[in-house]
Amino acid sequence: MRVYTHPGCELHINGNSHVETPERYPAMLEGVEKAKRRGANVETAAPVAPAPESALLAVHEAEYVEALKEASASGGGYFDPDTAAGKRSWEAGLLASGAAASAVDGAMEGEASFAVIRPPGHHATRSRAMGFCLVNHAAVAARHARNMGADRVAVLDWDVHHGNGTQDIFYADPNVLYLSVHRGGAFYPGTGYTDEVGEGEGRGATVNVPLAARAEEKDYAAVFSGVFGPVLREFSPEVIVVSAGYDAHRRDPLGGMRLETESFGRFAAFLSSVAEDVGAAPLALVMEGGYDLDALADSVAATIQGAESADAPDWKYSGARAARDAREALSPYWDSLREG
């Protein structure tokens, strides 16, 4: 596993006493160290270069990019009650996106790669910051993969929140498949229903599976085996970007779900195995949320170990309701969901 990061990711400050705190950054790095101590083969690349502004402009509107830059330059400001920029946030955003793009490069060179970064990005839409997110790093990574010659790119988002921003950016794009499992209903940000399947040529290339609060690994296993596995195999991406959030961990203060630390290792092992089967590059992971610092560190370690593991979990789809509803909504677009 190659780790791409930059200490500048600690410089972003999102308002006062916010859960998306700079302390998350050393916790993530502690997770990387834990994986190393347990024998994982981890190579930390030299601090990454910032993404060029053009990489942000490829996924965000120019007016918004300018507003973000100005907010930082003028000392900071709030975009919504949960989302502020500080004076170093522009710099941190470029560095985090630079790491995400580098993780794609690492993956395309044949090494599983992890952009260990903050702030998270998947709520940032084309035109606005929201939900602690300023720049959509996973979208920058996916666009970078396309620019580097990948015809089909998948973004799989296991953060507890729906990645409305990533969905927004690629909603009409048939070449970037967005798949998300998240806590649904009235939970933030209130999107990600199964009938949000994409638009125009992108119809079918957005896959949403909302779960009820308190979901456990078995509920996620049904989604991976019954929906994500079949769709990914049929789509056959060349690159899989993972929006790796850890706020569905049972100890997370925001998520309300019941995943275990090891669940994330099994997600990574499952996806690594799919990537290998379809001939995709190894995973390019991009950090999203996760607000219990110990759970975050432990889960990052588990993810790194899982991505290296040769044993994919043997999960069988058995008709669980959330997965069944998603299969039904998406079956017009995917042959594999009409089988079995």
Ligand SMILES: [Zn+2]
């Ligand atoms: Zn989240």
